[in-house]
Amino acid sequence: RRGTALRELGIITDGAVLCVGGKIVSVGTTKDALRDPWVKAQRAKKGKGKLTEIDCTGKVVLPGFVDSHTHPAFIQPRLIDFEKRAAGASYEEIATAGGGIRSSVAAVRDAKRSDLTSVIYAAFEQMAAQGTTTIEAKSGYGLSHESEMKSLEAIRDAGKLWPGTVVPTFLGAHVVPREFAEMGKDGSRAYVDIVCNQMLPEVSRRKLAAFVDVFCDRGAFTASETARIFAAAAANRLAVRAHLGQLSETRLAELLKFRPASFDHMDYVNDADLPRLAKSDTVASLVPGANYFLGLDRYPPARKLIEAGVAVALATDYNPGSSPTPSMSFVLSLACTHMKMLPAEAIAAATINGAHALRLADRKGSIEPGKDADLAIFDVKDYREIAYWFGVNLCSETVIGGVESQNQSPTLRH
Ligand code: NIG
């Protein structure tokens, strides 16, 4: 969805959704649904085989959120970094002083795969309780061949336990690990070699990931290293995406040639690149939870991107260093208060455009016949309330693949 189409939600008042076999089969008004002969016959049945009816009177039903950017494969929160930032240090200063991404690595390398699976699964459950039904999940805190594969295996294992849809992403190029960084420029070349020549082929051969991601920014990987990794991904028949413009600007032309599914963060972007980006299928996935948590004044330029015709998505960026939140509705709130997105735009960015960012828009992101029966039910009267209330979970129920699960969270009554 681009431009003004991003704010068109196609709301149906007194709507009804009929799902069969895990798929949405029809969408319309409750009145029409109740007149349907097949529905009538099903409702007349007793016991087994009878339709399950979920009464959503006075509630808002959305397509389940598609969280298109998360890093759940970590063991511990980064409380020292958090406290240092409270005392005035910046994200980059903390990373240079030995904190940051590298400080999450040892615990992942030491962890049993099953322990990693448990923490990832717990994160998926937290996300689902807040209305998320599709999750992109990255590796990237192992940074060695063995521990990156272990992270992807744990994501796969957690995805098998969880009823929602998980899209695994290989982020071996998150940062140059300490043992290579100590070797300077040669060290980063040697690490990129391992990512391209050893890790990527195994990821591809074992189908451990759908995407390859690179953190392309100051202090991580350069644009030319990113292009090299993208080329290796293409050679291994893997699609690509990148973290871009979180800390500094990177020009887009060279990387767009690889047709990435998404560029994420995009706090810094050159205006001259916007027309090119708008013409491409690459989604700009904005993750304002990171700006909030790092205490930044600057937020991604959502208005400028939307008005230029760029497809904009919203995601949590769930991770221990810059955005420890599983809540898409909090991200919607930030998008409205700090990026001047309309609540309707935020919802479309968190659903259908998130699905496009994962190349799953044929199955996910909207309530349309033929798509997966993934719904989020909110105990609010107006969709704008989902972004309005913050610090509270108003998702009362989710339906994933046609199966409902209730949340016990309290409700607001206003
Ligand atoms: O998206 N920018 C790179 N990756 C994460 C941060 C990871 C971390 O600090 O652990 C991000 O913000």
Ligand code: FE
């Ligand atoms: Fe990230």
